[in-house]
Amino acid sequence: MNQLSPTGKRIAFFGGSFDPPHLGHVAVARAARAALHLDEVLFAPVGLQPLKISPGNLGSRASFDDRVQMTRLAIGDDPRFSVTLVDAPSASGRPNYTIDTLTRLRASLGDETALFLLLGADAFRLLPRWRRAVEVPFLAQLIVVSRPGEDLSDLARSLPAGLVLTPGPNADADPTRREYEIQGPSGTQSRLYLLPDLQYEISATQLREQVQTKNGRLIPELLDSAVLEYIRSHGLYQ
Numbered sequence: 001m002n003q004l005s006p007t008g009k010r011i012a013f014f015g016g017s018f019d020p021p022h023l024g025h026v027a028v029a030r031a032a033r034a035a036l037h038l039d040e041v042l043f044a045p046v047g048l049q050p051l052k053i054s055p056g057n058l059g060s061r062a063s064f065d066d067r068v069q070m071t072r073l074a075i076g077d078d079p080r081f082s083v084t085l086v087d088a089p090s091a092s093g094r095p096n097y098t099i100d101t102l103t104r105l106r107a108s109l110g111d112e113t114a115l116f117l118l119l120g121a122d123a124f125r126l127l128p129r130w131r132r133a134v135e136v137p138f139l140a141q142l143i144v145v146s147r148p149g150e151d152l153s154d155l156a157r158s159l160p161a162g163l164v165l166t167p168g169p170n171a172d173a174d175p176t177r178r179e180y181e182i183q184g185p186s187g188t189q190s191r192l193y194l195l196p197d198l199q200y201e202i203s204a205t206q207l208r209e210q211v212q213t214k215n216g217r218l219i220p221e222l223l224d225s226a227v228l229e230y231i232r233s234h235g236l237y238q
Contacts, residue, residue, distance in 0.1 A: 008112035009039040013105060013140060015087055015098065015119075018045045018067050019060040020231060021074035022222050026081075028145045031198050032118050033080060035177045036143060041081050041118065042105075043071050047089030047096045051126060062236050064089055073226040097131040102139040115139065116193075121146040125158045133160040137182045137190040148197045155180065155194065165192065 012032055018025065021043070029041040045067040049060075060067060068083060075081035086105055087096050098117070106115055117140035124144045127133050136142075137159075146152050156165040159182070168179035168191060178194040223231075231237060 008114060009109075010037060010114045010116070011109065012036070012038050012041045012116040012118045012143060013044060013084075013102065014041050015044040015046050015101070016123075017049060017060045018043065018071045018074075019062050020067070020223065020227055020236070021071045022227075023074075023224065024222075026074060026224075028118065028120065028198065029075075029081060031145060031195055032116075032143050035174075035195055036116065036193060038116070039080065042084045042086075043075060043081060044084050044087040044101070045071055046087045048093070050095035050097060050131070051129060066230075066234060066236060070227050070230055073230055074224050076224070076226075099130070099132040099135060099139070102136065106139050114141070116141045116143050118143045118145070120144075121150050121152060127158055128160045130160075134162050134184065137163065137192070138184060138188050141190050142182075142192040143195065144192060145195045145198050150196075152194060152196070155192065 012029075014025075014029055014032075016025070025043070029043070032038060033041055045064060046060075047064055062070070068085070072083050075083065087101050090096070102115070102117065109115060117136065119142070121144055124142070127136070130136060144152070144155075152158075156163075159165055162185045164183045166181050166183070168181050170179050176195065178196065180192040180194070182190045182192055184190075
C-alpha cells in the first residue's frame with residue numbers, strides 16, 4: 001500500500017475521455033478531495049482508451065488538444081485541480097493503458113506521495129478487463145464514486161481474480177465514505193474507498209446530442225459556461 005510520510009502529499013489521478021468535461025466530473029473530483037483530504041486532483045484526458053475502440057469507433061469525438069483545453073476551462077482556477085498530459089496520445093498510435101500511466105506517475109511522484117486512482121462505479125466494474133488489472137490497486141489506492149441507487153453491495157465481484165476485499169478498520173466511521181482493504185496474492189495490500197450516493201446525473205453522450213440538435217436548454221446547467229462557449233466557438237460535436 002502507498003504509505004504517506006509526514007511530508008508527503010495525497011494526489012488523485014482522474015483519467016477519462018472528458019469528451020466534453022462536464023460539471024459531473026468536477027463534482028466527483030470535489031467529493032473525492034473532501035472525503036480523502038487530497039492535496040491535488042490530476043485531470044488526465046486520455047489519448048486513446050482501449051475499451052472504447054470498436055469497429056467504426058476510434059474513441060473520442062473531439063481531438064485530444066480540444067479536450068485538454070476544455071478540461072482546463074472546466075476546472076477553472078481551483079488551486080487543487082490541474083490538468084496533466086501524462087496520458088497524451090503515443091507517437092505509435094498505441095492505446096493508453098492505465099497500468100503504464102500509473103507506473104510512470106508513481107515513479108515521478110516519489111515514495112513520499114500517496115497516490116489514488118479516482119474512477120466512477122461504471123469504470124470500476126470494467127476493472128477486470130483492464131491490462132494487468134491485478135496490479136493496478138497496488139500502484140494507486142482506489143476511490144470509487146457511485147450515483148444514488150447504484151448497487152455496489154458486492155464490490156469484490158468487480159475486482160480482478162486473485163484479489164481479496166475486506167472491510168477496513170474504519171469502514172463505518174464516516175457516513176460519506178466506506179473503507180476497504182485489498183489484499184493481493186503475494187500478500188501486498190492496498191485500500192479502496194467507496195463514496196456512495198453522489199448526485200451527478202450527467203451523460204457526455206447526452207451533452208453531445210444536445211449540441212448537435214442545438215436544443216441547448218439543459219446545457220448551461222450541465223457544462224461550465226466557458227466550456228460551452230469553447231464548444232460553440234470551435235464547432236465541436238456538430
